[in-house]
Amino acid sequence: MLHRLALPFLAVLALAATGAVAPAAQRWSAAKAAEWYDAQPWTSGANYIASNAINQLAMFQADTFDPDLIDRELGWAHDKFGMNTVRVYLHDLLWEQDAAGFTGRVDRFLGIAERHGIRPILVLFDSCWDPDPVLGYQRKPVPGVHNSGWVQSPGRQDLVNPAREAHLRAYVEGIVGAFANDRRVLAWDVWNEPDNPGGGSYNDKQLPGEAARIEALLPKAFAWARGQKPIQPLTSALWQGPDWHPDSPALTPMQRTQLAESDIVSFHNYEKPASFEKRIAELRPYGRPILCTEWMARTEGSTPEAILPIGQRERVGMINWGLVDGATQTRFPWNSWKRPYDREEPPVWFHDLLQTDGTPYAQAEAALFRRMRDEAAR
Template sequence: MRRLNKYILVFPILLMAIASSCGPQSEKQEADVSKRTVWSKEQARDWYAKQPWLVGADFLPSTAINQLEMFQAESFDTLTIDKELGWAQNIGMNTMRVYLHDLLYEQDSTGFFHRLDQFLAIADKHQIKPMLVLFDSCWDPFPALGTQRAPQPGLHNSGWVQSPGYHALKDSSQYPRLARYVQGTVGRFANDDRVLAWDIWNEPDNTNASSYGEKELPNKVDYVLPLMNKAFDWARAMNPSQPLTVGVWAGDWTSYETLKPIEKASIDQSDIISFHNYDKAEDFEKRILQLQQYDRPLICTEYMSRGNGSFFEGSLPIAKKHKVGAINWGLVNGKSQTIYPWDSWQKPYDQEPELWFHDIFRKDGTPYRAEEVALIKRLTKGE
């Protein structure tokens, strides 16, 4: 009996020791995690050679105002997702860029993964392989779980939220939680052929000066840069079969020396190079030529803002000529209200703008501009 009591006492201690050795429990342990290296240029090119010409949109179903509403159990809308991805497939799109959120994992990781798996199944049904975005520095810095606010009339992206939010970003004690999110999510889908790539952080140094600038964390980039580098490490530790990337989106890309530190980190850490460009066709091509110096596959993960001079007819043929993937902002006009321009934050619109800023389809599936849809079909399907 005494011998049995001894084992009863020791067993919980053994369990605690085992548990303490698992997962990202501390920064020291994070640093000790073995990880794959950044892909060589040859590995990146080999991967890209197996892909079709990648064309798609940054996707949010029209019934969701942000990432949380898209994936929370109460508002996860598979019927709308299925319908709208069908419209995308019909015009030849084969990828979507889809935003996730750290709070979804914290709320219910099992349920979140189940719904993400459902989403991937629907996308696969439509022959679409999404790029999944883990973190995002754009718009509202104070995300909250639960029922999301209704759209503010006439305002572009009135409910989109950052990940991580203000408080998590400035608090390094939350790194272990964020590490669990990254490693749990990437690890769960690391060998899933339905996932195209992992976009670690969208526009990491965006301070949202024209919208939430006064509410932003001062010196935000000083907090983002070290966390972004850690997020690359956390993701790479799961040995994903898909490439990792962070897009460059603003600045002087003439040479590596002209890049800002966060842009250098983005280029250095990325298996494939991604970028944003919302300018005219000439500038779009100029940016491509600048980024070709890194000799890696290129995917433009945001473009097409009609009011800013960026159109399908200007940028998409250039992307095809240079074999650059092209993912435009917005598929269907919905609760994100990205048909309104960025300057709606200074002067909200009281009616639908004559010139849509983003998006391709109305909620009933009819295209905003039939000639744009015809162009996309012709370039993707050879019609």
Template sequence: MLIRTPLLAFLLFVAPLIFAQPSSSSRWSEDQANAWYARQAWLVGANYVPSDAINQLEMFQAATFDPAINDRELGLAESIGMNTMRVFLQDQLWQQDPQGFVKRLDAFLAIASRHHIKPILVLFDSCWESNPHLGPQHPPIPGVHNSGWVQSPGARELSDTSYEPHLKEYVVGIVSAFANDDRVLAWDIWNEPDNTNGSRFDEPANKVELVAAMLPRAFEWARSAHPSQPLTSGVWTGNWSDPAQESAVTKIQLAESDVISFHNYGWPEEFEARVRSLQSLHRPIICTEYMARGSGSTFDTILPLAKQLNVAAINWGLVAGKTQTWLPWDSWQHPYVLSQPTIWFHEVFRHDDTPYRQREVDLMRQLTGRGIPPTGSTN
């Protein structure tokens, strides 16, 4: 239900805090985490940005939030058997208009629920542009992969200790608003926290240290809202099989996460090795980013393997649009302006809603046992 009165706004923000279960204020036990996972169908989905949005801000700002596109594109996801989406939020949206942001997020969750999709909501992100700003966003840079994505918090906010209470307010406020909402699958506290983006942006020299200090507090803030959903932050780089070789941030991610998540864009042999390195933690495993066709990570090879290993699989991208993530990573150095890549990097559907490759969507329907195959489709 959307917020329409001050009373409903009050209930949305305050009731979860009043009636929260105290057992959610600490990390879930292995038994709790595995029991939660056992209640889920096999989780398959995508990292979702509407095709008309270049980033998180454009997805949720009042002037550009588009329920009709969300509805159409999540319908495409449902039609091929997807039942989750990973959706990125942005702290400046809360600072600008917390009630309006919650209202739009509530509307998005209602649309997703109609399509039997439960999103994972991402609170912070260390990737890409380090100085985000509200308002109109620049158009896509021709030929460049993900040319308008923004971090949360930005470099200035991350470096300013006086801004931390605002970040805490954002985390507690958003998680509280949906803490007992079964339309939300999980909370991803921080995407690739120690990613320094190859020094392409103006970022603090001590960014990794700043993030390592804030990450445990971000988990603590989220837990203070007593969410009924699990918390996670996906490991993405380095060695995860030997605690002695784990980075400081990886140690925090693995120690704080209720369910374990990870990223892998490599060949299936590498994907399996990464999963095996995490199985000793005895918790559910969710791959929250994979599928880069040109790098050896494809639906054909990874999806059957993920199902065999009982790993949730969430690829990057759904419908080709303003993020331009069908273009490969090397477009940062060599934009694809005069020619297009032979093979799409990410995305499942073209902008006209037709599949990039029919066999991929048929495979998803086959493996999930869900979805609605088109007339005449063969698996």
């Protein structure tokens, strides 16, 4: 299974065991980032988790990793929507549990994606939802509730414990090092929404000093990843705040770190077209390729027909949330955290593009995705 990555993976483990530090690497120049982006097709994809998995742990744990299901669903992504990427979340506890086994499953996942013409973006850390992840059995979805089992990585206790930094570093250096020269990987998303206080029903669950600890760890995480000298770019997406222009006094220290460290710029936007276009305009002055790594909330006005053509026209990479309806239940809106839906289906789906049997939520959406792909390729 590990024939493609055995030697670099073993080398990373050896470095970790000896405490050796990889030579410092530099952020990509704007010219290098542009050259990389110009060599790519227009990026179109979805945030992906297998429909049977409620969170990142269930997706990649040995007992619940389902390559046949992944193969079928990534086939739908490419064949029905013309997608060439998916954004996929990893988890530090999976590395600690079984580094070799976890790396092997990521390798197998990448092989499946490659067969369907898909190059994933891999997410290392995430500050959204449940702050107390636990390995092993993952709870069942709460009926009628959006993303009721998603977990943060790292968990809040590991964040505030300085002794756990060595583990976090080993994870980043290990997993990035294993795939640093693997062209099946499109990019690395170092930290998803690091300034998110939890989200949903977890907004008041941060421990004292947790936000400051993330602020200190974020540049380190970039350095750990960059130290493996990956051929893929690094990024971390902005998602909140009134103004992202380079001279904006509203930019926070966390956002300034994200912008200063990212090889390519990324952002999230679930709002109407005017807001989406405003964010692109604010990010253009940074002079780097732009990806929107989360979008599409139909009842908020972020719909495929309204937003996707803008991204294609502006050559902004587009990765919506999500692909197949399943255990995450993100067809329900965010407000279901406070008011669970007492019906099987919301009047209008919030996220997701496909029923569990592969039928598109709307055939017109699937046709639009394919048309945008074809027009971008001309």
